[in-house]
Amino acid sequence: MRLSPLRFALVPLALAVAAPASAQSLQAAQSLYDQGKWQEAANAAAALNTSAGFALAAEATTAGASVSPDAQKKALFAKAQEYARQAIAKDANNADAYFELARAQGRLAQFVGILQSLNLAGDMKKNLEQALRLKPNMASAYVALGLWHANLVSKGGAATLLTGAKKNQIVPNFEKAIALEPNVAIHRIEYANALLLQGNKAGAIAQLQKAVSLPADTYWEKRDLEAAKAKLASLQ
Structure with a gap:
């Protein structure tokens, strides 16, 4: 459907309003994370459906695993990897997303067998190197x-x-x-x-x-x- 001149003129304004709202929502999720409310932070960040949001969700979930019972850790590290991959899918140039994927892989490697841990180690290094290619001062x-x-x-x-x-x-x-x-x-x-x-x-x-x-x-x-x-x- 063709936009009327008025509706077309309002599109840039709508986008301008959406961007700060998204940034504020990410900031709110970050605040929850900083308070230690990692589950709420991960949910709020993932709900943004942005690369930055999924990267924060991955970070929060990996951190949350460190304060969770051992029986839950592997599943949480797997979830963190899923979030990180979603972040990469949204933006292949998001250095934080590759870093969070590597971090979750590194943590998971501590809870699996030697062969799987060595495979994870190889992937982890590749992701860290990609993060540094994108952000050399990370x-x-x-x-x-x-x-x-x-x-x-x-x-x-x-x-x-x-x-x-x-x-x-x-x-x-x-x-x-x-x-x-x-x-x-x-x-x-x-x-x-x-x-x-x-x-x-x-x-x-x-x-x-x-x-x-x-x-x-x-x-x-x-x-x-x-x-x-x-x-x-x-x-x-």
């Missing part, structure tokens, strides 16, 4: 790559040979992340975890000491801070 992706190398190198043998994980890639990835975002505690906490896998207790303590001195605002940041304090106390 600090979280460098952290995830550092952990990827650290975890696989610590397993040794077939894990290292089949995936190409390298010990000399652990520190550079973490140092890159911290150079980009020096005041994000989780980067240093994960760095400490990677260093512990390599037997570097002193280095891990140094990173944790810095981490616990940084501010924590969201539910998840506060949770990370308490975990870091507990880990530091156990090492000293």
Whole structure:
């Protein structure tokens, strides 16, 4: 049907109104997530039916798995991957979507057999590399790559040979992340975890000491801070 001049003139205005509304809705979902209300956040974000919304839903679901019973974790990580793939389908240039897919795959790998975990490891690395191609300064992706190398190198043998994980890639990835975002505690906490896998207790303590001195605002940041304090106390 052909639009009348008046209706045609109103289309740009309608689009202009819809865009801020969508942004506000995403912000509302983010606020729920920051409060620790991950299920509500995931539902609200996914309901937006946008790439950014699905990426946030994936992030919230993966985080939610960390505070859920073990029996529920695998299903939640699978759901997070589904959300991330929907985000990619909506926008193949959304770096956050590839990162969230990789993160969910990495978490799932901890709960499956060795062969499946190695397959997931390969996909995870590809998705992290794609995220960095799209957003070269994504600090979280460098952290995830550092952990990827650290975890696989610590397993040794077939894990290292089949995936190409390298010990000399652990520190550079973490140092890159911290150079980009020096005041994000989780980067240093994960760095400490990677260093512990390599037997570097002193280095891990140094990173944790810095981490616990940084501010924590969201539910998840506060949770990370308490975990870091507990880990530091156990090492000293």
